[in-house]
Amino acid sequence: MFKDLYDVIVVGGGHAGSEAAAAAANLGSKTLLVTMSLQNIAQMSCNPAMGGIAKGQIVREIDALGGYSGIVSDNTAIQFKMLNKSKGPAMWSPRVQSDRMRFAEEWRLMLEGTPNLDFYQEMVKGLIIENGKVLGIRTSLGLEIRSKTVILTNGTFLNGLIHIGEKQFGGGRAGESAAYGITEDLVQAGFEAGRMKTGTPPRVDGRSLDYSKMNEEKGDDVPSKFSYLDSTKPLVHQRSCHMSYTSLEVHNILREGFDRSPMFNGRIKSLGPRYCPSIEDKINRFADKERHQLFVEPEGWKTCEVYVNGFSTSLPEDIQFKALRSVAGFENVKFFRPGYAIEYDYFPPTQLRHTLETKLVEGLYFAGQINGTTGYEEAASQGLMAGINAHLKINEKDPFILKRDEAYIGVLIDDLITKGTEEPYRMFTSRAEYRTLLRQDNADFRLTPMSHAIGLASEKRLRRMEVKKTASAQMVNFFRETSVTHQEANVVLAEKETALITQSDKMFKVFSRPQIDMQDMMKFEKVKEYIATHDLDTEILEQAEVQIKYSGYIDKERNNADKLHRLEDVKIPEDFDYDKIKSLSYEAKEKFKKIRPVTISQASRISGVSPSDISVLLIFMGR
Structure with missing residues (x-):
């Protein structure tokens, strides 16, 4: 029945599994999605919404990379809100209320229309692991399906236990059975497991x-x-x-x-x-x-x-x-x-590499709630990255890893791998130290060229991004180079009760004032004429406004990120012997041995590691 060797098997058809399967298949890997219920692919188990604070940025990043979550959300939305509009653009977060039944249907149809992707409905009971490498899966019917890589996206199903008052019963979510066997296989292979809880309203x-x-x-x-x-x-x-x-x-x-x-x-x-x-x-x-x-x-x-x-x-x-x-x-x-509340198994994510491949078993990837996260968006982004990296590994290509200054997805994964989590992890804007760079409006500028380079984002998507980027940059230059008379400017400035000017000045300077927005600038004839001549849409106008009004903050954050990159470039050998360094604190030594940081920068972000530990490590490495 399954005689062919798959490149990628994805276990679980939730948000993580759906994005993982789509990414691997679209990159050209022969992919199998195995789920206990094909009717419940990408089911919204909790609230019928996508996006929100920090989560909306993640959905835009998934879309910029060529994932499906943004498209499905748009096609099945019943309400749209941009949250935090009263704050700066780094905090703006899109959110849609979704049609839950149509959302799952749209995901299913998009996946069925994806080349290289097969489906199979059955419970996965275990993994085939030999000599530290995953070779496939075992199903409840006793089938063995072979694969070069396996991505586990089991959500709340691993030994799931539902609680309603005094009543408790096994289940992955209401009306669906729990999954048994995988946790036991993983623990036997040496993995550390834990339990988490989440809940849902009536x-x-x-x-x-x-x-x-x-x-x-x-x-x-x-x-x-x-x-x-x-x-x-x-x-x-x-x-x-x-x-x-x-x-x-x-x-x-x-x-x-x-x-x-x-x-x-x-x-x-x-x-x-x-x-x-x-x-x-x-x-x-x-x-x-x-x-x-x-x-x-x-x-x-x-x-x-x-x-x-x-x-x-x-x-x-x-x-x-x-x-x-x-x-x-x-x-x-x-x-x-x-x-009801539901308890389920998870695996502390410090057991993973930044690619989401496990350190213990080669070719095995974890994505979503199995890593201790919560939320559709967090799960979907991990699935996307696991699917990409599984494909790249099979084809012996460099891994695709996003840095903390490149994407919220990069922050999410780095937090999980470096710090771990003992409670369900949710993304917040406060977790991202470079959130002015990681805005929802520029996710395509940041990520589409990277995704196109590995073959996922389409040529059409790249060209659209380049047109938008060029048009917004040209409009910023227009404001930098074009002057406005003090008579013209003062009409607008007086309306906004801000200080008047006494001589002509560049529009950029007028626009930079916090009281002035694009609607005010469009009262100037030269601006109206420029927009009409170049047929600019709202997206480009918004992008130009953000770049002008927040240019100082953006430049400062970019400089800080560039300084951090110097430590990112200092690699730590995978087999580095920390026991040789007597000056390291005991806690730092134990954390380094457990997490095995890849760079000095990652080592510095581990909780319990002090600046003096990093200095000792740098000196020992000849830096």
């Missing part, structure tokens, strides 16, 4: 809600999109979300169930995400708060199913129901399904 019948008692949350007046390609279009019509609040009455009802909560009675011992706590955790930790926000999110264009964002819980279903009925607008609520 889904309810939107027909039973009274939206007049809630605040309406509309999308942007002029919606944008994720993908840089012209083939996707911004939304014309959008669906609103709504917002309600819990109350002291709701909190008191929830407390009635604390003694039956698996979180508080000790049945759940693993850690969940701090930044996305369950509702019972919120009212326990923030006892002084009289209310918490609940975002009421539609699951699609036509379905009446609604996701109650902010009410993640593992309390007994009767307590969930009683408490939610005390929320404004939910007085007559009907449940589709209760919320």
Whole structure:
């Protein structure tokens, strides 16, 4: 049945698995995607949305690299919002509300239209590992399928255990069985494993809600999109979300169930995400708060199913129901399904290389929640990078590794490999020290040329990026070189209540003022004429504005990143003997031996390593 040798086998059909399979196949590797349910490819197990703070930047990076997440998100969006618009552009983060059923369907159809990609529905029970190298997989039916590389993207399915109040049962998510066997094989091979927890809110019948008692949350007046390609279009019509609040009455009802909560009675011992706590955790930790926000999110264009964002819980279903009925607008609520918590196996990511290949077993890659991350976007980006690197390894090409100043994806992977994680890892803008360089608007400038060089980003994508880059650079030069009279400028400056000028000046200088934006500059005839003559779109105007108004910050951050690169260039041999260095602290020595940093720069980012340890290491290496 499977006599041919595959180049890449991807285990798991979630967001990580889907991107991994697409990347490997599009690069030319003969790829097999194995999942327990072909009907649930790229399922949105939790909230029906893509993007958000820092996550939106990741989706744009995936798109710039030639992945599918941005395209699928655009084609199945029901609402678009650019978050943090009141802050600087480094913080702007796109987010879409998605049609959950259409999202999974679109992913399935795109994957089925991808050359070199085969599918098989069955549970993978184990791995074929010989002499420190992966050779394929074993299925629950006893099939052995051989492959040069294997990418594990198992999500929450590895020995998954679902909790609802006193009840617990095996499962990877609601209605689907857990996966058994892989963890045991990996532990036997020498891997360290751990347990993590995540949760999800109840889904309810939107027909039973009274939206007049809630605040309406509309999308942007002029919606944008994720993908840089012209083939996707911004939304014309959008669906609103709504917002309600819990109350002291709701909190008191929830407390009635604390003694039956698996979180508080000790049945759940693993850690969940701090930044996305369950509702019972919120009212326990923030006892002084009289209310918490609940975002009421539609699951699609036509379905009446609604996701109650902010009410993640593992309390007994009767307590969930009683408490939610005390929320404004939910007085007559009907449940589709209760919320639940799920525990699952993960493998501390310090056991990986920056390519996401494991250090212990050659040709074996981990991506997504198996690495201790949470979120569709984080998973998808890891899948993409694992798929790329598996293909490159097979073809004996240099690995594709993104640095911290090149992409949020680079920050994510470096954090995992270098620092590890003991709780579900989520990306934040604060994790990126070069976030002014890593904006959502310039992901194509940063990454498309790199991806095109390895054969993933298309020629069409590269050419579109080059046209945009040239046009925005020319517009910046236009502002640098073109003067405006003080009479013209003062009309606009007076409107914005900022200091007037007494003589003609370059438009660049006027535009650099924080009070002035592109709409103000377009009041000048020369600017209107330039835009009309060159037929510039909103994307190019926005790019030019960011480059002008934040040029000082961008240059400073670029200089800081360039200094860091000097340490990135100092490589540490893979077999380096740290025991020879007597001056190293005990903690640094143990961390270096466990993580095996590739460069001095990576070594300096390991928690517990001091600057003096790095100095000792540099001296010993003759630097």
